[in-house]
Amino acid sequence: MEKKRGRPPGKKKVGRKSQKSEVITIRMSPALKFGAEFASQVLGKNKTEFISDAIKQKMAEIELEGRSVEDIARELWDLDGAVRLAKTAFAYPAYLPPALKFCWRVVEYCPYFWRTIEREEAGVVRVAWETKPDWLVERNLSEQWENLNLFLEHGTIEQQWFEPSRLQYSQKIDASVRLNAIESESQVEVEKISAILLRLRDELEND
Numbered sequence: 001m002e003k004k005r006g007r008p009p010g011k012k013k014v015g016r017k018s019q020k021s022e023v024i025t026i027r028m029s030p031a032l033k034f035g036a037e038f039a040s041q042v043l044g045k046n047k048t049e050f051i052s053d054a055i056k057q058k059m060a061e062i063e064l065e066g067r068s069v070e071d072i073a074r075e076l077w078d079l080d081g082a083v084r085l086a087k088t089a090f091a092y093p094a095y096l097p098p099a100l101k102f103c104w105r106v107v108e109y110c111p112y113f114w115r116t117i118e119r120e121e122a123g124v125v126r127v128a129w130e131t132k133p134d135w136l137v138e139r140n141l142s143e144q145w146e147n148l149n150l151f152l153e154h155g156t157i158e159q160q161w162f163e164p165s166r167l168q169y170s171q172k173i174d175a176s177v178r179l180n181a182i183e184s185e186s187q188v189e190v191e192k193i194s195a196i197l198l199r200l201r202d203e204l205e206n207d
Helices: 030-043 047-061 069-076 081-091 098-109 138-143 145-154 190-206
Strands: 117-121 124-129 180-183
Touching (some): 047 069, 081 138, 081 145, 138 145
């Protein structure tokens, strides 16, 4: 296992299996804070209930592609953070927050998270995969979720991410389909790939 250090996109972990309520800190003006407290008293609710209800109401009002954000979020939600990431990335990649967007770029780049095939190009055998839902090995993504969080925080690279998942994809692949590929003949250059991923992280952080 190689370790690389880089500037993390944030200290917050991007996914955990938990049903507990989370504490969030929000900034508001004194006037808005007073108004929220006053309104919650009028309704006989505490501030948490009042703010939660207001968020739900706004989610129901916002539409995306003809559907309410509330319905979409309910459809994308999963207790497993890895599953949430995959479902959102496949359906609405443009709306991933920067840390999760980078996390998904890492997943796309690493064959361990995908069903793979072997093919020969100019005498070189390559491991190839497509970044589509039916190619994803969800089990591997879930098992490595904590390690992906560690990578986002500390730049820790897992060697096995760059190794094929060994779940061969049996479907015949059209030659015109664009595939990600790495050479399987030689040792993967982890440091080189790590540098690429860390650079991508910095670029996404600065967007």
